[in-house]
Amino acid sequence: MQIIKENIMKKATAAKTASRTLASIPTEVKNNALLKMASALEAHADEILAENALDVDAAKAKGTRASYIDRLTLNQKRIADMAEGLRQTVELPDPIGVIDFQTVRPNGLNIRRVRVPFGVIGIIYEARPNVTVDAAALCLKSGNACLLRGGSEAIRSNMKIVEVLQAAATEAGLPEHSIEFVDIIDRDAVIIMCKMRGLIDVIIPRGGAGLIRRVVENASVPVIETGTGVCHIFVDKTADFDPAIKIIINAKTSRPSVCNAMETLLIHADIAKEFLPLVKTALEEKDVELRGCGRCLEIVPTMKAATEEDWATEYGDLTLSIKIVDDIDAAIEHINRYNTQHSDSILTRDENNALKFQQQVDAAAVFVNASTRFTDGFEFGFGAEIGISTQKLHARGPMGLEALTTMKYLINGNGQIR
Numbered sequence: 001m002q003i004i005k006e007n008i009m010k011k012a013t014a015a016k017t018a019s020r021t022l023a024s025i026p027t028e029v030k031n032n033a034l035l036k037m038a039s040a041l042e043a044h045a046d047e048i049l050a051e052n053a054l055d056v057d058a059a060k061a062k063g064t065r066a067s068y069i070d071r072l073t074l075n076q077k078r079i080a081d082m083a084e085g086l087r088q089t090v091e092l093p094d095p096i097g098v099i100d101f102q103t104v105r106p107n108g109l110n111i112r113r114v115r116v117p118f119g120v121i122g123i124i125y126e127a128r129p130n131v132t133v134d135a136a137a138l139c140l141k142s143g144n145a146c147l148l149r150g151g152s153e154a155i156r157s158n159m160k161i162v163e164v165l166q167a168a169a170t171e172a173g174l175p176e177h178s179i180e181f182v183d184i185i186d187r188d189a190v191i192i193m194c195k196m197r198g199l200i201d202v203i204i205p206r207g208g209a210g211l212i213r214r215v216v217e218n219a220s221v222p223v224i225e226t227g228t229g230v231c232h233i234f235v236d237k238t239a240d241f242d243p244a245i246k247i248i249i250n251a252k253t254s255r256p257s258v259c260n261a262m263e264t265l266l267i268h269a270d271i272a273k274e275f276l277p278l279v280k281t282a283l284e285e286k287d288v289e290l291r292g293c294g295r296c297l298e299i300v301p302t303m304k305a306a307t308e309e310d311w312a313t314e315y316g317d318l319t320l321s322i323k324i325v326d327d328i329d330a331a332i333e334h335i336n337r338y339n340t341q342h343s344d345s346i347l348t349r350d351e352n353n354a355l356k357f358q359q360q361v362d363a364a365a366v367f368v369n370a371s372t373r374f375t376d377g378f379e380f381g382f383g384a385e386i387g388i389s390t391q392k393l394h395a396r397g398p399m400g401l402e403a404l405t406t407m408k409y410l411i412n413g414n415g416q417i418r
Helices: 002-022 027-043 045-061 066-072 076-091 130-141 152-171 188-194 209-218 241-253 269-284 294-299 328-338 351-360
Strands: 099-104 110-117 120-125 145-149 179-181 202-206 231-235 262-268 289-292 319-325 343-347 365-368 405-412
Touching (some): 002 120, 002 145, 002 188, 027 045, 027 076, 027 130, 027 152, 045 076, 045 152, 066 152, 076 130, 120 130, 120 209, 130 145, 130 179, 145 188, 152 179, 188 209, 202 209, 231 328, 241 262, 262 269, 262 328, 269 289, 269 294, 269 319, 289 294, 294 319, 319 328, 351 365
Parallel strands (some): 231 343
Antiparallel strands (some): 099 110, 110 405
């Protein structure tokens, strides 16, 4: 444990030193670094893919589920997408130095509030190597150094990606150690990072419920909690069936392993006898396993019975729980009891119900007549995202550049005393 702590402290200290210079680096220098990082990823794609293949083979040998393998696997297109994400970050406005409040007091003090970096952001995440690139891009553009700790399953991929990014960033004029990576797979590394108050300014966990809980429960460093996604769609009695089924199919099957995929479908009792068989057929054509409440089984006896545990489960796979509810109030009550405050949607033609749903459902993103899959930094126009925050302090929902900044007050006077 002591050796691990010393190793991580060395990296965190180096990142802290780099952060002080990085905070005042001009926008054009940061943008040039991101462009060089993008080109470097493409130039070293074969090396990255070779390391990723080793990670994928190791994961398959351990019997890792297919949806997790999908999140781990890189290919030429995914590397190209990561490079494009870096280039898109260049196009985003730099939040650093932006004045969002200014006043001159009666005593003559000129007070301004400006956006500034946190300093060092620690990011702890699991199997998706693209997070390494997204995190580095957003941290650097917002003037922060980053200390990254990816999951053991992607250790080879992440080490090669960071090696490529570090070299390109330093060559472009960013401080050495602006990007640091913890290459220790021992879980003690997570706990140690969580205790590094004074070196790490904020920690952002990205992954499953177990990882997030471990970080939140052990951290003395401030945490921005990104949440698991037990996301719901409620089909109201006035919903149009054809577009509703298309939205449901998209929300469940377009990429079932991600946090904005739907996990529970709620259907208004007045339309259940007609709608449930239709949506069942459409979902089973996509190989979705359905688990229904007792009322669902009365209509479709072949469905598997849902348990209490199902309502609170993020499957991350082609499994869906379905419940029939009496009205919108029952739907809202169920959602607020079992959701993870991530993303929920209502499909309806009733404007009053749409408004009520958006006002009363407690989630970071609440949709009307759209798929929950749109909860995403790129789809919201923020560019790449650092994660989806499900907490209520500082940042909520997709976190782009501004969410990685804090504020500083600058006060100019001419001799005032109090």
